[in-house]
Amino acid sequence: MSQELGGPGRPTRAGGAMVAIPVAWIVVVSVIDFLAPPHIHLGPLLVAAPAITPSLGGPRTVGLVAALAVAAQTVIGLLRDPDTLLSANHQAQIAALVVVGISLVLFCVVRERRAKELEQVRYVSEAAQRVVLPPLPRRLGPLRTAVMYLAAEAEAQIGGDLYGAARTASGTRVIVGDVRGKGMTAVSDAALLLAAFRVAAHRQAPLEELVAYLDRSVRWEVAEPGETGRFDETFITATVLEIPDQDSQVRMVSCGHPPPVVLRGGRPRTMSARRSAPPLGLGELTDPRYDVESFPFEPGDLLLLYTDGVTEARGPGGGFYPLIERITGWTETSCDAFLGRFRRDLLSHVDGHLDDDAVMIALERPALP
Incomplete structure (x- = not known):
C-alpha cells in the first residue's frame, strides 16, 4: 500500500519542475521580441507555452501559464508602441491567446475527469479480477x-x-x-x-x-x-x-x-x-x-x-x-x-x-x- 501511495508523488514533482520550461519560453520570447527590429513580431510564438503545458500539469497550471502569456503579449504591445494603447495586431494576438488558454483549460478539466473515472474503473476491475x-x-x-x-x-x-x-x-x-x-x-x-x-x-x-x-x-x-x-x-x-x-x-x-x-x-x-x-x-x-x-x-x-x-x-x-x-x-x-x-x-x-x-x-x- 505504501508503494501505491508513494508512486504518484514522484511524477507530480517532476511535472512541477518541468513547468519552468513554458515559463522560460515566455520570458525568452518576450525579451527577444522587445529587442528585435520593429518589423519583426515574435509574439505569436507565445502560444507555444500554454500549448505544451497540458503535458506537464493540470488545469490550474495551464491557466496560470496562459495568463502569463497574455500578460507578456500585453506588455510587449505597450512597450513596442507606447503612443497607442495597443495596436490591432497585438489585440488580435491577445485575443487568440485568451481563446487558446480557455480551450486548453477546458481540455485539461475533461481529461482529468476522465482519468479519475478510468482510475476508478481499473481499481474495481483489479479487485474483481483478484476475487475471480x-x-x-x-x-x-x-x-x-x-x-x-x-x-x-x-x-x-x-x-x-x-x-x-x-x-x-x-x-x-x-x-x-x-x-x-x-x-x-x-x-x-x-x-x-x-x-x-x-x-x-x-x-x-x-x-x-x-x-x-x-x-x-x-x-x-x-x-x-x-x-x-x-x-x-x-x-x-x-x-x-x-x-x-x-x-x-x-x-x-x-x-x-x-x-x-x-x-x-x-x-x-x-x-x-x-x-x-x-x-x-x-x-x-x-x-x-x-x-x-x-x-x-x-x-x-x-x-x-x-x-x-x-x-x-x-x-x-x-x-x-x-x-x-x-x-x-x-x-x-x-x-x-x-x-x-x-x-x-x-x-x-x-x-x-x-x-x-x-x-x-x-x-x-x-x-x-
Whole structure:
C-alpha cells in the first residue's frame, strides 16, 4: 500500500519542475521580441507555452501559464508602441491567446475527469479480477508455489485461463484450465468453474468424481435458462491433480489440456495422459470416462502446469514456443527462480507481445535435508 501511495508523488514533482520550461519560453520570447527590429513580431510564438503545458500539469497550471502569456503579449504591445494603447495586431494576438488558454483549460478539466473515472474503473476491475482469480498461496502444505499469468488483452490482468488449489487432509488438489473464447465471457466461465472447484475440492471424494462434478457444473451454469444447444459451444480444457503430502505419486485427470511437465536435474519429462477425457462441458455429448493416472513428483523436482498460450506463443517468424526444448538444461530448483527466467525467455521469444493468455504454474517439492 505504501508503494501505491508513494508512486504518484514522484511524477507530480517532476511535472512541477518541468513547468519552468513554458515559463522560460515566455520570458525568452518576450525579451527577444522587445529587442528585435520593429518589423519583426515574435509574439505569436507565445502560444507555444500554454500549448505544451497540458503535458506537464493540470488545469490550474495551464491557466496560470496562459495568463502569463497574455500578460507578456500585453506588455510587449505597450512597450513596442507606447503612443497607442495597443495596436490591432497585438489585440488580435491577445485575443487568440485568451481563446487558446480557455480551450486548453477546458481540455485539461475533461481529461482529468476522465482519468479519475478510468482510475476508478481499473481499481474495481483489479479487485474483481483478484476475487475471480486470487493468487496461490506461497506454500501449499509441503509444496512451494509460484504463478505467472500473462493476459493477452491490453489493460487486463486475467482472461480465460484459470488455476486454483485447495488443501485436503492428506494433500493438495490443483486445477489449471483454459476456457474456449476470450473477453468477459471467458472470464465469467472461468469464475464459474473455479467456484465449483473451490466448493468440491475440499471433499474427500475420489478425483474422478470431482472432475465429473466439475463437468456437470460447467454444463449447468454456463447454459442460459431454457437453452439446450450451448453445450457444444462452451467448454473448458483442464487438468486436475491430487498431490499427496507423504507420497511422491501425483494422481491426474486430463480433460483435453496440455500435459504437465516434471523438471528434474535439468531434464524435462512430459507427463502425457494415456487416455485424455474430453474438455469440461462436453460430458452430455460424449459420456466421458475419467481415468486417473499417476506420475512421480520427487523431492527436488519442479512440476510445471501451463496453458496452450505458452506452447502456442508465436515468435516474429511464426514459430511456436518450444517449451521442452527451451527449458532443457535449466537447473533452477526454486519455483521463483525458474519462473523469473521462464517469463523473460517467453517474452523474448514473442518479442514482448502475446496473442493469447499464458499461464505457467511451478510447484516445488523441496529436497529432503
